Amino acid sequence: MTIAAVQAPARRNTNTLIRYGLIGAAIAFAGPPIYIHAPKVYAELHGLNLAILGAVLLALRAFDFIQDPLLGWAISKRPEKRSKLAVLFTVLLGTGMAALFAPILPLSPGIWIALSLALVFTGFSGLQIMFYSAGIGLAEDMRTSHSRIAAWRETSVLIGVCAACVAPVIFAALTDEPTGYAIYAGAFLVLLTTGLLLSRPVWTVPLPKQQEKADYKTLIKDRPLRWLLGVGFLNSLPTGVTSTLFLFYVEDRLEGGFHAGPLLLIFFLSAALSAPFWGKMATRYDVKTVLLSGMSLLIPAFITASFLGSGDIWQFYVICVLSGMALGADMTLLPAMISERLAKSGQSPAHAFGIFGFITKMSFAVGAAISLPLLALAQYKPGADNPESALFALALTYAALPCVLKIFAIVGLKIAPISDTQNVRQLGSI
Numbered sequence: 001m002t003i004a005a006v007q008a009p010a011r012r013n014t015n016t017l018i019r020y021g022l023i024g025a026a027i028a029f030a031g032p033p034i035y036i037h038a039p040k041v042y043a044e045l046h047g048l049n050l051a052i053l054g055a056v057l058l059a060l061r062a063f064d065f066i067q068d069p070l071l072g073w074a075i076s077k078r079p080e081k082r083s084k085l086a087v088l089f090t091v092l093l094g095t096g097m098a099a100l101f102a103p104i105l106p107l108s109p110g111i112w113i114a115l116s117l118a119l120v121f122t123g124f125s126g127l128q129i130m131f132y133s134a135g136i137g138l139a140e141d142m143r144t145s146h147s148r149i150a151a152w153r154e155t156s157v158l159i160g161v162c163a164a165c166v167a168p169v170i171f172a173a174l175t176d177e178p179t180g181y182a183i184y185a186g187a188f189l190v191l192l193t194t195g196l197l198l199s200r201p202v203w204t205v206p207l208p209k210q211q212e213k214a215d216y217k218t219l220i221k222d223r224p225l226r227w228l229l230g231v232g233f234l235n236s237l238p239t240g241v242t243s244t245l246f247l248f249y250v251e252d253r254l255e256g257g258f259h260a261g262p263l264l265l266i267f268f269l270s271a272a273l274s275a276p277f278w279g280k281m282a283t284r285y286d287v288k289t290v291l292l293s294g295m296s297l298l299i300p301a302f303i304t305a306s307f308l309g310s311g312d313i314w315q316f317y318v319i320c321v322l323s324g325m326a327l328g329a330d331m332t333l334l335p336a337m338i339s340e341r342l343a344k345s346g347q348s349p350a351h352a353f354g355i356f357g358f359i360t361k362m363s364f365a366v367g368a369a370i371s372l373p374l375l376a377l378a379q380y381k382p383g384a385d386n387p388e389s390a391l392f393a394l395a396l397t398y399a400a401l402p403c404v405l406k407i408f409a410i411v412g413l414k415i416a417p418i419s420d421t422q423n424v425r426q427l428g429s430i
Contacts, residue, residue: 017149020131020138020202021156026195027127028160029167029188030097032264033181034120035243035364037168038100038113039372041181043382046109050382054372056114060121061365068125068361075129082130082203089130090196093123094189101185103178121361130203132335132356137205154331158272164188165268169261227416228338233359234409235330238298238402240367242323245375248382249398253391256313263320270324275332287333292413294329297322298406305399309391367405371397 039057042048075085096119105112135149167187172180246264251257281290301322308315338356378393380386386394 016138016201016205017152019198020134020149021152021159023127023195023199023202024131024153024156025160025163026188026192027093027124027131028157029164029191030093030120030124031161032164032243032268033097033101033168033184033188034117034124035240036165036246036264037181038117039244039368040247040382041101041177042109042113045177046105048109048113050372050376050380052110053113054369056110056117057365058369060114060117061362063118064121064125064361067122068129071122071126072129075126075133082134083200085126086130086196086199086203089123089126090192091123092119093127094192096120096123097188098185101181103182125361134202134205138202154275154335155272158268158275158328158331162265162268162272165264166261169264223417225338227412228334229356229359231409231413231416232334232338232356233363234405234412235295235334236360236363237367237405237409238302239327239330240364241371241402241405242302242367242398243364244368245371245394245398248375248380249394250313250316252380252382252386253310253394253398254308254313254316255310256316259313259317263316266317267320267324267327270321271328271331274325274328278329278332282333282336287337288413288416291329291333291337292410294326294333295406295410295413297326297329299403301326302399302403302406306395306403308395371401 100116168184171183250260301319305319378390380390
C-alpha cells in the first residue's frame with residue numbers, strides 16, 4: 001500500500017471532522033444570546049417583568065420535557081432522513097432567532113418571546129441531538145476514540161460560543177442595542193446556512209445498528225447512565241443561574257458594562273484553551289476524579305465574586321478565567337463519559353442525547369426560574385438606580401447560589417456508581 005493510499009482516508013476523516021466542527025460552531029453561536037442576552041433585552045429594552053420572564057423560560061422548558069425525547073425518538077427512527085431533518089431544524093432555528101431579536105415586536109413582549117423561543121428551542125434541540133449522536137457514528141466509521149470526537153466537538157462548540165459572546169456587544173456598540181441584536185441574528189443565519197450546506201457528509205455517516213434499536217425504556221434501566229444524566233442536570237444548574245444574571249451583575253453590580261463582551265470572551269476562551277489540558281489529565285488519571293477537580297474550581301472563584309462591588313472589574317477577570325476552566329472540564333469530560341457509556345451499553349445516541357439536551361436546557365430554565373423571581377422580590381430592577389440591598393441580593397444570587405448548587409453536583413458525581421470511567425482514556429489530539 002502506498003503512502004498516498006494511507007493518507008487519503010486520513011484526509012477524508014479530517015475533512016469530515018472539520019465539517020462536523022463547523023455545524024457545531026454554528027449551532028453554538030445561538031447559545032449565549034439565548035441564555036445571556038435575551039433576558040436582558042426583554043427586561044431592559046422591552047420592559048418584561050423579571051418574574052414573568054422566569055416563568056416563561058420555565059414553561060418553555062416544560063414543553064421541551066415532552067418535545068426533546070420525542071425528537072430523539074423520531075431522529076433515531078429515521079436515520080436515513082437526517083439530511084432532510086437538518087434542513088427542517090435549521091429553518092426553525094433561524095426563523096426563531098430572527099423573531100427573537102426583532103427590533104420591533106408585533107405582539108406583547110411576553111407572548112412574542114414565548115413564540116420565538118418555541119421555534120428556537122425546537123430547532124436547537126433537533127440539531128443538537130443530531131450533532132451529538134452523529135459523533136458516535138463518526139467514531140465508529142473512522143475507527144477512532146470517542147474522546148477524540150469529543151475534543152473536536154467541544155472545541156468547535158466553544159469557538160462558536162466565544163464568537164457569539166462578543167458579536168452582539170460589538171454590533172450594539174457600532175449601532176444601538178435593538179439594531180445590534182438584529183444584525184447578530186442576520187449573521188447567525190449566514191453562519192447556520194453555511195454550516196448546513198457543508199455538513200451533509202456528517203449526516204450520511206451511519207449510526208451503529210445496535211444503537212438504532214435501543215429505546216428509552218432500556219436506556220433508563222442503565223444505572224450508570226442514569227447517574228451521569230442526573231449529574232449533568234445538577235452540574236448545569238449553576239451555569240443556568242450565572243448565564244441569566246451575568247449581564248445584570250456586570251453592568252449593575254460591578255458597573256462595568258463596557259467589559260461585558262471581553263469578560264464573556266475571556267470566560268469561554270479559558271474554557272476552550274483548558275479543554276486539551278483536561279483531556280490530557282484524563283489520559284493519566286481517572287476521568288471521574290479529573291472532572292471533580294475541574295468542577296471544584298468554581299467554588300473559590302464564585303465565593304470571591306459574592307463580595308465584589310462597584311469597580312472590582314479586574315478581580316472579576318481572574319474569576320472568569322477560573323470559572324471558564326471549570327466549564328472546560330464540564331463540557332469536555334462529561335459528554336465523553338456519556339459517549340463512552342453509550343458505546344459500551346449499546347444505547348441509542350439520539351435517545352440519550354435527546355434526554356441529555358433536555359436536562360441541560362431544563363437546568364438553565366430552572367436556574368432562571370429560581371434566580372429571576374428572587375431578584376424581583378429583592379426589588380432589583382435591571383438598568384435602574386437600585387438600592388445597595390438590591391445590588392447585594394444580585395451579587396448573592398449570581399455568585400453564592402451557584403456555589404451551593406455546584407456542591408450538590410460534586411457530591412452527586414462523587415457518590416455516583418460509575419466504576420468504569422477510567423476507560424475513557426484517549427482524548428486524542430485534534
